[in-house]
Amino acid sequence: MWRSLYKTPAQLRGMVEPGLITAAALDAVAAAIAPGATTGELDAIADQVVTARGAESNFKLVRGYRHTTCISVNREVVHGIPGSRVLAPGDIVSVDAGAKFRGWNGDSARTFVVPGGEDADLVASRERLSAVTERSLWAGIAALASASHVGEIGAAVQGAIEASGEDYGILRDYVGHGIGRKMHESPTVFNYRVDDLGPEIKPGLCVAIEPMIVTGSDATLVEDDGWTVSTVDGGDGSHWEHSVAVHDGGIWVLTAADGGASGLSDFGIVPVPIGS
Ligand code: MG
Numbered sequence: 001m002w003r004s005l006y007k008t009p010a011q012l013r014g015m016v017e018p019g020l021i022t023a024a025a026l027d028a029v030a031a032a033i034a035p036g037a038t039t040g041e042l043d044a045i046a047d048q049v050v051t052a053r054g055a056e057s058n059f060k061l062v063r064g065y066r067h068t069t070c071i072s073v074n075r076e077v078v079h080g081i082p083g084s085r086v087l088a089p090g091d092i093v094s095v096d097a098g099a100k101f102r103g104w105n106g107d108s109a110r111t112f113v114v115p116g117g118e119d120a121d122l123v124a125s126r127e128r129l130s131a132v133t134e135r136s137l138w139a140g141i142a143a144l145a146s147a148s149h150v151g152e153i154g155a156a157v158q159g160a161i162e163a164s165g166e167d168y169g170i171l172r173d174y175v176g177h178g179i180g181r182k183m184h185e186s187p188t189v190f191n192y193r194v195d196d197l198g199p200e201i202k203p204g205l206c207v208a209i210e211p212m213i214v215t216g217s218d219a220t221l222v223e224d225d226g227w228t229v230s231t232v233d234g235g236d237g238s239h240w241e242h243s244v245a246v247h248d249g250g251i252w253v254l255t256a257a258d259g260g261a262s263g264l265s266d267f268g269i270v271p272v273p274i275g276s
């Protein structure tokens, strides 16, 4: 019953370009993160990259959503709507973007702290939150290289959060997912330990791993705009995500220009290009 979870080598090759386009869109956003920039301007920058490379925004294909990115600031964790909000020094900003190219999808998110914040303790706290969240993402990706079942990814993510020594919350109401012809496919990829380990990890599996981590309670609410997910207690949020492929030769991070080489080096894993 899980056969459709696993892509053929030719299908995996189709996943490469949308991943790279997604990475390029986030690179462009990263270069534009500055005090005074609006989230709407950042969204336009991402959209320009996606369309210039002949792709389309897959976020715009989500019913009712009209933007190329989700941009979530401070107590917002995910699904923030870009617009007139002006970034301030020291804000923590999570940018989630995706692209669809020739029928295949990429999906990735990064968190930034806007330069120039004057409250050194707050800036340090936010940089730490982002760094630990990113680390947990790479721990989850590294698990793909050796684990036998998808549920082990969440155990690795949670383990990395716990190993940080920080008392962070892991969102439970939002999870990662398979990715392919659709941006959101089976299987569900939890960011925490689960009893049911789910489907096997084997060549052809493509998943978007995306820990959503907060400084306090994991309780969230959806704002009146119907999209933005914020912490109830006002704690800060961070969101990091990559789309990753498992293939005959190993794993390859589709939404990292280097295939994940730098992020995985701490884990002793060398990503292998698809088709090599
Ligand atoms: Mg995403």
Ligand code: MG
Residues within 6 Å of the ligand: 107, 108, 176, 177, 208, 210, 241
């Ligand atoms: Mg996703």
